[in-house]
Amino acid sequence: MSLLRLTRRPFFWIIALVIASFVLVPWLGNDVQLRESLLLAALYITLASNLNLMLGYAGYINFGSIVFFGLGGYICVWLVNSYNWPLSASLITAGVCVSALALIFGLGILRLRGAFFALSTIGIVEAVEAFAENFTPWGGSAGVYLSSSIFAPLGGPARALWVLYFIMVGVMGASLYLSYAIKSSKFGLGLLAIGQNEDAAAILGVPTPFYKALVYSASAFLPAIAGGLYFFKSAFIQPSDAFDLSLSTEALVVAMLGGQGTVTGVALGAYLYEELRGYLLTSQTFSNFQLVIAGALLLLIVLFFPGGLMGFIYSRFPRTQKVLE
Amino acid sequence: MLGVLASIIDGVLVGLVYGLAAMGLTLIWGVMDVINLTHGTMIVAGMFGLYGLATALGAPPYLALPPVLIGGFLAGVALYWVAVHRMVGRPPLMSLLSTFSINLMLVGIGTGIWGTALFNVDVSLPGISMGRYTFPGAHILAAILAAVIAASLYVFLHRTRLGKAVRAVANNREAAELVGIPTTRVLAITVGFGVALAGVSGMLIGTLFPFTILSGDGYQLKSFVVTVLGGFGNPLGALMGGVALGLLEGAITPFVPVSWTLVIEFVLFVLVLIAFPGGVFSRRGAM
Numbered sequence: 001m002s003l004l005r006l007t008r009r010p011f012f013w014i015i016a017l018v019i020a021s022f023v024l025v026p027w028l029g030n031d032v033q034l035r036e037s038l039l040l041a042a043l044y045i046t047l048a049s050n051l052n053l054m055l056g057y058a059g060y061i062n063f064g065s066i067v068f069f070g071l072g073g074y075i076c077v078w079l080v081n082s083y084n085w086p087l088s089a090s091l092i093t094a095g096v097c098v099s100a101l102a103l104i105f106g107l108g109i110l111r112l113r114g115a116f117f118a119l120s121t122i123g124i125v126e127a128v129e130a131f132a133e134n135f136t137p138w139g140g141s142a143g144v145y146l147s148s149s150i151f152a153p154l155g156g157p158a159r160a161l162w163v164l165y166f167i168m169v170g171v172m173g174a175s176l177y178l179s180y181a182i183k184s185s186k187f188g189l190g191l192l193a194i195g196q197n198e199d200a201a202a203i204l205g206v207p208t209p210f211y212k213a214l215v216y217s218a219s220a221f222l223p224a225i226a227g228g229l230y231f232f233k234s235a236f237i238q239p240s241d242a243f244d245l246s247l248s249t250e251a252l253v254v255a256m257l258g259g260q261g262t263v264t265g266v267a268l269g270a271y272l273y274e275e276l277r278g279y280l281l282t283s284q285t286f287s288n289f290q291l292v293i294a295g296a297l298l299l300l301i302v303l304f305f306p307g308g309l310m311g312f313i314y315s316r317f318p319r320t321q322k323v324l325e
Numbered sequence: 326m327l328g329v330l331a332s333i334i335d336g337v338l339v340g341l342v343y344g345l346a347a348m349g350l351t352l353i354w355g356v357m358d359v360i361n362l363t364h365g366t367m368i369v370a371g372m373f374g375l376y377g378l379a380t381a382l383g384a385p386p387y388l389a390l391p392p393v394l395i396g397g398f399l400a401g402v403a404l405y406w407v408a409v410h411r412m413v414g415r416p417p418l419m420s421l422l423s424t425f426s427i428n429l430m431l432v433g434i435g436t437g438i439w440g441t442a443l444f445n446v447d448v449s450l451p452g453i454s455m456g457r458y459t460f461p462g463a464h465i466l467a468a469i470l471a472a473v474i475a476a477s478l479y480v481f482l483h484r485t486r487l488g489k490a491v492r493a494v495a496n497n498r499e500a501a502e503l504v505g506i507p508t509t510r511v512l513a514i515t516v517g518f519g520v521a522l523a524g525v526s527g528m529l530i531g532t533l534f535p536f537t538i539l540s541g542d543g544y545q546l547k548s549f550v551v552t553v554l555g556g557f558g559n560p561l562g563a564l565m566g567g568v569a570l571g572l573l574e575g576a577i578t579p580f581v582p583v584s585w586t587l588v589i590e591f592v593l594f595v596l597v598l599i600a601f602p603g604g605v606f607s608r609r610g611a612m
Contacts, residue, residue, distance in 0.1 A: 059418065061418055061421060061422070063425075108595070108599075109595055111599055112595070112598050112599070114417060114418065115360055115417050115418065115421060116598055118418070118421055119360070119549050119594075120591075120594065120595050120598070122542070122545075122546065123546055123549075123591035123594060123595070124591075126542070126543075126546060126587050126588065126591055127587075127588040127591050127592070130584050130585060130587065130588045131588070133584055134582065134584060134585070245542075249425075249429060252422075252425075256422070289433055289434070289437055290433070291429050291430070291432060291433030291436070292429070292430045292433035292434055292437070293433075294426075294429055294433075295426045295427065295428070295429030295430035295433060296426070296430055297426075298422065298425070298426035298429065299407075299408065299423060299426035299427065299430070302412075302419060302422045302423045302426060303408075303411055303423065306419070
């Protein structure tokens with residue numbers, strides 16, 4: 001299906017509506033607190049949607065999706081800090097570099113099937129974190145601080161935060177459209193076939209190693225840009241923040257919660273999880289036990305609701321399958 | 326030159342303990358095709374068991390071995406019923422997710438209670454000197470204990486009725502069920518043994534190196550490397566893989582910064598998987 005034909009489907013416009021409300025609601029209300037909460041929601045939606053390309057479509061678990069986010073953050077912050085690049089160029093370079101690296105890595109490690117791939121993604125995080133800790137231009141384990149003057153080209157700190165928020169929403173929208181476009185394409189069909197039965201897919205002519213490396217690389221691009229934005233915004237990056245495994249874990253929980261392999265479900269799951277997390281972090285009792293709750297949630301989903309939220313909605317209202325991808 | 330040799334010998338001593346840890350992982354893997362992602366945390370649980378008994382209660386460190394063994398077994402049986410039982414026979418990725426979620430909860434609770442501070446258990450044993458180098462007594466004793474436990478596992482698997490049942494279930498679960506082996510109970514016991522081995526090896530590692538609640542990830546990665554070297558589901562191969570990894574670690578430690586060790590091991594993991602998908606020391610029907 002060509003991209004143009006996608007615009008005739010209602011789901012295309014549902015995504016557009018979501019993006020519009022992310023932009024308009026906090027802006028018209030000039031609500032800074034809501035903006036910060038929605039920024040995190042947009043980040044979660046970006047990470048989870050891109051993880052879903054691997055997890056939900058191709059059936060490959062990536063425990064280390066945070067590597068894309070952290071590396072993107074490092075490359076962007078490094079270009080801005082050491083070479084005074086403008087933000088836009090740094091973001092795009094970060095995305096392209098990380099995506100290219102993922103393609104090269106992917107061609108190697110995606111020769112490993114199923115569980116072995118999942119195990120090696122854990123190792124990738126260790127390897128990249130060790131690299132960042134030992135690479136002097138990136139400040140080693142102390143990290144890199146950006147001076148506050150970086151916000152000047154964006155019109156001062158207050159306005160810059162709005163600009164960064166809008167770019168993040170744009171990245172989120174791009175992630176949703178990417179998920180949707182891949183799902184409706186021949187490429188996506190090949191991925192779903194790999195997820196069902198990789199040997200059968202290969203026999204039927206799906207170029208499995210190439211498709212897997214390609215989707216691995218595609219799932220790296222937007223998270224890398226999101227990482228660049230995130231660490232530009234906080235003006236500080238260090239290895240333990242950039243490669244914090246709990247964020248890729250949460251992306252996994254979110255994708256399973258919403259329903260792996262669906263576009264709507266993953267976005268919905270990310271939004272709900274962010275709201276839940278916001279509530280848990282503010283209540284004293286739970287703030288230490290965020291991981292425990294994420295773990296318990298994941299266990300319940302895996303044991304009892306493997307289809308996630310969308311699995312439940314599809315089975316209760318079968319007609320929604322025609323509209324919500 | 327002598328320094329490198331000493332480092333290699335020490336690496337082999339420690340490698341035996343890594344091998345013991347990997348035996349726990351590979352036992353579960355071989356019998357039911359489940360990859361236990363709580364493995365690293367169970368190793369850390371063994372370390373904290375040692376810390377609790379030796380430092381807090383003041384017992385001699387090596388007396389912690391039996392309680393850790395029994396505690397690990399019980400934890401493993403519980404793990405089986407909570408996270409593994411419903412996953413046996415389902416796609417392996419689902420058990421990966423379910424054990425991963427248990428791991429998250431354990432790590433979350435652990436960091437909630439102990440934080441991420443560094444813990445240390447003092448073990449003072451006389452070492453053996455060789456020229457200018459002294460091999461710490463703790464390393465030697467840990468290697469001996471690891472070898473003894475590994476040998477008893479081998480005897481258990483090959484000489485006892487229950488051990489033979491475990492191997493039968495590993496070979497063909499339906500056939501084992503047909504000849505009257507209570508497979509579910511055998512699976513639960515296997516996970517129990519697997520986790521007990523992880524706990525005991527953690528306890529032994531705890532006598533060698535300081536540790537934090539998050540140390541598990543690194544040791545878990547080592548266990549995967551060892552498992553891949555030794556061949557999946559092959560406990561004896563795991564011990565050899567452990568020695569090989571120890572050798573390698575001992576040989577590179579004098580030349581490479583410590584933070585790169587894990588990276589080199591990870592690269593080895595991927596390369597071995599691509600070159601020898603069945604494991605380096607694997608042989609058919611090893612279980």
